[in-house]
Amino acid sequence: MPDSPDAALLRADELTAGHDDVPTSAPVHLHLPPGRALAVIGPNGAGKSTLLHTLVGLLPPLGGSVSFDGEPVDERRASFRRDVAQVLDDDAFFPALTGREHLLLTARAHGVEDAEEVVAAELAAFGLEERADALPSRLSSGQRRRLALAAAFVRPARLLVLDEPERRLDAEMRRTLAERVAAERDAGLAVLFASHDAAFVTTAADEALLADEECVLLPPEAVPATMAGTEG
Numbered sequence: 001m002p003d004s005p006d007a008a009l010l011r012a013d014e015l016t017a018g019h020d021d022v023p024t025s026a027p028v029h030l031h032l033p034p035g036r037a038l039a040v041i042g043p044n045g046a047g048k049s050t051l052l053h054t055l056v057g058l059l060p061p062l063g064g065s066v067s068f069d070g071e072p073v074d075e076r077r078a079s080f081r082r083d084v085a086q087v088l089d090d091d092a093f094f095p096a097l098t099g100r101e102h103l104l105l106t107a108r109a110h111g112v113e114d115a116e117e118v119v120a121a122e123l124a125a126f127g128l129e130e131r132a133d134a135l136p137s138r139l140s141s142g143q144r145r146r147l148a149l150a151a152a153f154v155r156p157a158r159l160l161v162l163d164e165p166e167r168r169l170d171a172e173m174r175r176t177l178a179e180r181v182a183a184e185r186d187a188g189l190a191v192l193f194a195s196h197d198a199a200f201v202t203t204a205a206d207e208a209l210l211a212d213e214e215c216v217l218l219p220p221e222a223v224p225a226t227m228a229g230t231e232g
């Protein structure tokens with residue numbers, strides 16, 4: 001990113017991500033300040049998800065360091081979990097709570113005072129109003145995906161991390177979500193997401209990190225050509 005590293009909310013220095021001591025991509029150097037969005041792109045197996053998991057402390061780095069707000073990332077810290085909204089894995093719902101109850105629980109756990117109104121607005125934004133009182137097991141796969149994404153927006157956050165947000169969404173919802181992410185970024189949220197959707201990246205990201213044998217930062221206008229053939 002072009003901004004000063006000192007302004008970074010999320011910062012990685014020579015960060016090597018991987019599994020069982022095997023790196024999945026080249027070392028990454030990045031700094032993500034508030035109000036900026038960085039997309040991680042690359043083909044299947046390039047190491048995008050592994051990198052995101054490492055950046056939010058769910059996997060230990062194989063090398064280098066990652067910090068949030070000047071402190072080493074530690075997802076056990078309550079303040080880190082309060083500041084970072086993430087949708088990395090699918091379908092982490094309480095099976096006995098309806099979609100509305102899941103969102104209310106999430107909002108209230110994060111101290112949202114007008115939780116009922118906030119949840120109603122996000123149910124509408126994600127097209128879930130009619131199915132709000134169904135259990136997750138009674139939703140379609142795309143509706144469950146919408147619910148997982150809505151949960152990231154019913155609560156305050158300083159950093160939003162999404163792994164392939166376009167996954168299982170129809171074309172209209174993909175566009176709506178990309179525009180929403182861009183609006184939240186413009187309002188000051190830092191956003192990090194992995195994607196195979198060039199249109200999503202162009203709409204929502206200021207810059208893209210191409211995960212490969214060498215990790216390279218690209219301007220968003222270079223993304224469509226880079227991603228030709230890798231979109232899922």
Ligand SMILES: Nc1ncnc2c1ncn2[C@@H]1O[C@H](COP(=O)(O)OP(=O)(O)OP(=O)(O)O)[C@@H](O)[C@H]1O
Pocket residue numbers: 019020024042043044045046047048049050051
């Ligand atoms: N839990 C795991 N243990 C060991 N290796 C893993 C594990 N998860 C993923 N890998 C391997 O790490 C590499 C990178 O996988 P990763 O899921 O990070 O890629 P990706 O770029 O997100 O791929 P995709 O676009 O298919 O989602 C792959 O070779 C994969 O097989």
